[in-house]
């Protein structure tokens with residue numbers, strides 16, 4: 001195991017230097033595709049990915065918004081895990097976009113520095129090509145939230161959002177978009193309406209049924225195509241609590 005101590009762009013360095021293995025404990029522990037790719041939770045994410053792929057038999061490029069009713073329900077972790085699961089597929093270019101301009105966290109969860117990103121592109125201060133960067137997991141590409149702005153809703157109201165999503169679909173097969181909560185601003189509704197599909201994250205034992213239902217309604221009313229819900233934290237916080245559902249390879253026979 002090689003470990004880099006500095007929490008600065010180690011993921012970029014690893015991409016340039018592919019014989020170095022970086023095991024970085026600063027990456028969010030719930031990014032199971034990164035930390036436990038052989039585990040049961042990673043398999044569940046692949047199951048979701050496969051269902052989404054099956055819903056797209058022609059293999060057309062698709063934009064997918066990941067959102068939820070309120071704060072802290074697991075949107076960002078789910079969006080990143082899902083993007084990583086897509087990135088495992090051969091010949092599939094995938095980009096994850098941090099469109100939560102209010103509390104951006106994609107770069108932090110991947111232990112990347114914040115750079116020019118979505119706001120800079122939407123405001124015409126940066127080109128898409130320059131703002132895209134390696135996410136540090138396989139060939140996954142990231143478009144971070146970018147420079148902080150006072151008025152995120154205004155940034156999304158520009159016609160540049162549609163142009164940007166169109167542009168990303170020319171280059172990527174899957175565009176996974178992390179958003180702020182549906183019930184606290186109009187951003188998620190606008191993004192959902194501009195995307196091909198939306199997944200609503202529900203955090204078991206935390207999310208309120210009424211709020212999740214309201215969020216679904218808001219998304220549908222504003223033109224979003226809600227594909228379904230994605231339930232997180234199904235077996236609680238203890239990683240061992242889902243052992244019974246796991247199907248690990250049988251232990252090697254003793255000789």
Ligand SMILES: Nc1ncnc2c1ncn2[C@@H]1O[C@H](COP(=O)(O)OP(=O)(O)OP(=O)(O)O)[C@@H](O)[C@H]1O
Pocket residue numbers: 028029030068070071072073074075076077078100103105180181232233234236237
């Ligand atoms: N399956 C899980 N079990 C326990 N904790 C989790 C799980 N998934 C994510 N978390 C933790 O819960 C917190 C919220 O997760 P996350 O940031 O993904 O939610 P969010 O909906 O994007 O929040 P926000 O609305 O603030 O953007 C984080 O600290 C994250 O590490």
Ligand SMILES: [Mg+2]
Pocket residue numbers: 075076077100103105178179
């Ligand atoms: Mg988030």
